[in-house]
Amino acid sequence: MEVKNLTCIGCPMGCFLTVSIEDDRIGVEGNTCPRGADYAKKEVTNPTRIVTSSVRVNGADIARVSVKTASDIPKGKIFDCMKEISAAQMDAPVSIGDVVIENCAGTGVAVIATKNVPCKK
C-alpha cells in the first residue's frame, strides 16, 4: 500500500490529507468535506496543471508575450512543455488566443497567447 500526504487547496482551511492507494482503492483521511476527497483522488490518479509562461515576440515594444496551455496538461509533462515554449517565438501583432504551439510536447494541448501585443510604434 502506498501512502501520500497532500494539502487540500479547496479552501483556506488547507486540510492535511493522507491518501492511501492499494490497487484501485483510494482511501482519503483528514478531509473535512467531500471536496477534499475529490481533490485527493484527482491528485493521486491524474494530477494536471495549466502551464503559463512567456515567449519572445519580435517587432513589438515589449520583449515577451505571455502564453498558457489552452487547458490543463498532465503534471509530469510540465518541463517537456516548458522546453518547447522556451524555443518558441512570435511576431507582432499578437492577439489573445493566437496559437503558439499546436500540440505541446505530445499532450494534444495547444499553447496560446494571453496578451494583445501591437507592432512597434
Next chain:
Amino acid sequence: MKQHDIVVIGGGPAGLAAAISAKKAGVSDILILERDSTLGGILNQCIHNGFGLHTFKEELTGPEYAARFIKEAQDMEIPYRLGAMVLSITPEKVITYMSKSEGLVQISAKAVILAMGCRERPRGALNIPGFRPAGIYSAGTAQRLMNIDGYSVGKEVVILGSGDIGLIMARRMTLEGAKVKVVAELMPYSGGLKRNIVQCLNDYGIPLLLSHTVVGIDGKDRLTGVTIAQVDANRQPIPGTEIHYDCDTLLLSCGLIPENELTREIGVEMNRVTSGPNVDDKLQTGVPGVFACGNVLHVHDLVDYVSSEAALAGANAAAFVQNEKTAEKTHKVVIKAENGVRYTVPQTIDVENMSDSVTVRFRVADIYQNRSVCVYYDGKKVSSRKKRVLAPGEMEQVVLKKNSFADYPALSEIVICTEEA
C-alpha cells in the same frame, strides 16, 4: 483650465472598473491618467492564471483579465492618457500631471477617483544587514524583468517572504530553469494563498521555512550567498540557527504598501493600519468628491474584489457629480475593528443615506480556527457567523443591511470583532 466631470488616477484594474462603472452611471466626461505606456497596471506582468473566478466564472491570466476591462473601456470610448504622471492633487481637485507629449498640464475635476495601486516593501525597509550587491530584487521587479522585458533574473535563488508574488515567482523561476533553494518567511504562517503554496512550492519540492529570516548578505558586486536564521516569538534571530545558502539572487516578497503620496497631499485623513485613506460607505475620503478604490485603499488578495470595489467607487463618483447638493440629513457611524479584526473598509457608514446593503471588508490579525465574526450595534450583538478558519492572508467581509439599523435611531458605534465560537 480644462475641467472634467471625473478624473481617474491610475489605469490598472481599479481605475478601469471605476471609469467603466461611472460611464454606465451616466457620466460621459471622464479622463483616466495612467503613468505607464499601457493600461492594465500590474496585471500585465501577472502572467499566471487564477484571475477572474468570481467576476467571469473562469480562470484567466492577468493580461487576459486586464484585456477584458481595457476592451470595455475602449468600446465605451472612455478617454485616457498614457505616460501621464500625476504630480499633485489639491483639495480643490486641481490635478497637475506631466507627460512627454503634453508637457506639464493642469486640469480640474468635479470628482476624483484615486486608483494608484500599491508598491512593494523595498529592502531598505526590511533592516537586512550586509552589502548592497546586484542580484537583490523585489519579487515584482523580477517578475517584470522576466515576463515583460525578457531577462533571465538569476540561476540560484533564495526568496524572503511568502507573499503570493514570492510564491508565484518561485514557480516561474523554476520553470525558466533556475534553482529556487528555499523560501524563508518571518511569520509562523504564510501570508500567501494555500493554492499557491501547493502549486508553486510543493509541486516543485521547494522548501518553505516559517519563522526564518535573512540575517546576512554575501557578495560585493553580485550576490554570492545569504544566511538565514530562525526567529523567536518576538521575531528576533536565534543565535546558532544560521544556515548559509549559495545563491546569485535574492527575491523579496515582504508586503505591499498602498501608494498614497498624492492622497496625503490632498490632506485627507489616513488610516494607520491600511496605509490608505479613511473612507465612508460610498468609498469617499474625507474630502467630498475624492473617492478611493483598489490597492491604494487597502491591499487586496483577489483582483475580483478590486473590480467590484472600484465599480462602487465609480458609481458613487458619478452620483456625486450628477447630484451636487449634499444630503439634508446625515448620520455617520464609526465602524470599529476589535479583538482580532485589524481594520475595516469602509471605516464609517452613513446609515441615513446608505444603499440597501454595504459590504465591509476586513482582515484578521492571526490564524484562528472555529471563531465567530460578530457585529455589535452600540454594544448589542446583531450578528454572529462561525468560521472554521480565518487567516490574515484572506480578506473577509460582512454585509450590513440598511433595514438592520431601523431599530437603532441613535446608533453611535458599530463594532466588528472575532470571538471564541
